[in-house]
Amino acid sequence: MSALRFTLVFGALLLAGCRQDMEDQPRYDPLEASNQFADGTSARTPVTGTVARDADLSPTPDRIPSPVTIELLQRGQQRFDIFCSPCHGRTGDGHGMIVQRGFPAPPSYHQDALRKASDRHFYDVITNGYGAMYSYAARVPPRDRWAIVAYIRALQYSRDAPVAELPQTVSARLEEMP
Structure with a gap:
């Protein structure tokens, strides 16, 4: 019995000696004021050129x-309808619900300048924003951005397809029209 008592007493003393210095140390909350530095802040500004841990550094x-593929276009349509159509409209003409509520209209994807723009242009605008449009980099992953670009190209092609490239049945119907 005395060995058990000795083990319990020794264990209790051992546990009583544990300290929680790491848990109880003084610290600052984010953006809390401090007199530690001359500018009165507790956090330091990142060094110029600092890159976020999750930043994609691969070339675009x-x-x-x-x-x-049809799967890529369907994914692009789904993402476009969620993120882009409120401003750009479901057909890309720039007349989405936000515009109907009084916000400025974005440009139509069907104008010459945007039909001639590179795929990279659309990808960069989705990533970085442009004009009144803010960045969607945190909301739309790169693979989905490219799917949206593919869908924008499909929307553009739907209004500006060369007649020579249309299926025979479609071009025949166009010729029958007054």
């Missing part, structure tokens, strides 16, 4: 980097 291609 100029064209859609994967084959344009």
Whole structure:
């Protein structure tokens, strides 16, 4: 019995000796004022050129980097409808619900300047924002950005397809129209 008592007493003394210095140390909350530094802040400004841990440092291609498949276009349509159509409209004409509520209209994807723009242009605008449009980099992953670009190209093609490239049945119907 005395060995058990000795073990319990020794264990209790051992546990009583543990300290929680790491847990109880003084610290500052983010953006809390401090007299530690001359500017009165507790945090330091990141060094110029600092890159976020999750930043994608791979080079961005100029064209859609994967084959344009029906699955890619469907994913692009889904993402476009969620993130882009409130401003750009479901057809890309720039007349979305936000515009109907009084916000400025974005440009139509069907104007010549945007039909001639590179795929990279659309990808960069989604990533970094442009004009009144803010960045979607935190909301739309790169693969989905390229899917949206592919869908924008499909929208553009739907209004500006060369007649020579249309299926025979469609071009025949166009010729029958007054």
